[in-house]
Amino acid sequence: GAVVSQHPSWVICKSGTSVKIECRSLDFQATTMFWYRQFPKQSLMLMATSNEGSKATYEQGVEKDKFLINHASLTLSTLTVTSAHPEDSSFYICSVRVISATEAFFGQGTRLTVV
């Protein structure tokens, strides 16, 4: 199956700072990547769909100016949490689905803690 690498695995930042999370597809080109957020003991909720070469599509209730997504190449999408606050502390995970297959492939996830 496809390999998706996400970095960093965990990060602690101070309130008010920004954090960048990278998601890379290592063995195929991904025109679309998905970013999910998972709070403790809850499900994965889609935040946005990252489209290579164009603007991301955000789900209702997700602030596009706070969660900046850049998909500048076919193998890399980044999520930047700007002006992070403690309520942004969560598990962020990216996903890729290859059009020629049905299975979704996930990155390792990033545990963000804002103090």
Next chain:
Amino acid sequence: GENVEQHPSTLSVQEGDSAVIKCTYSDSASNYFPWYKQELGKRPQLIIDIRSNVGEKKDQRIAVTLNKTAKHFSLHITETQPEDSAVYFCAASFSGSARQLTFGSGTQLTVLP
């Protein structure tokens, strides 16, 4: 959009017994239904999936059934083992393009030794 409901939220079974988790979906256009196992702090792992042109699929101790008419699908785990303890998520999507998965709320399965 798609809405997936999952029950129960917690399930405890004795080792060796069977476990069943049920999901319903709302979008009749959905045609791909995967099940994931997630351990704490880890990425979801696909354990089995089914497409809408199939009513049942089995892989060793794990099986999934799909009722398209009723829009529900179920995960069956037989001969449960302590290592099956984890959170299980169902999901639904349309597989014809790179569309996102919509996840159920999850089931915490505990297998008691």
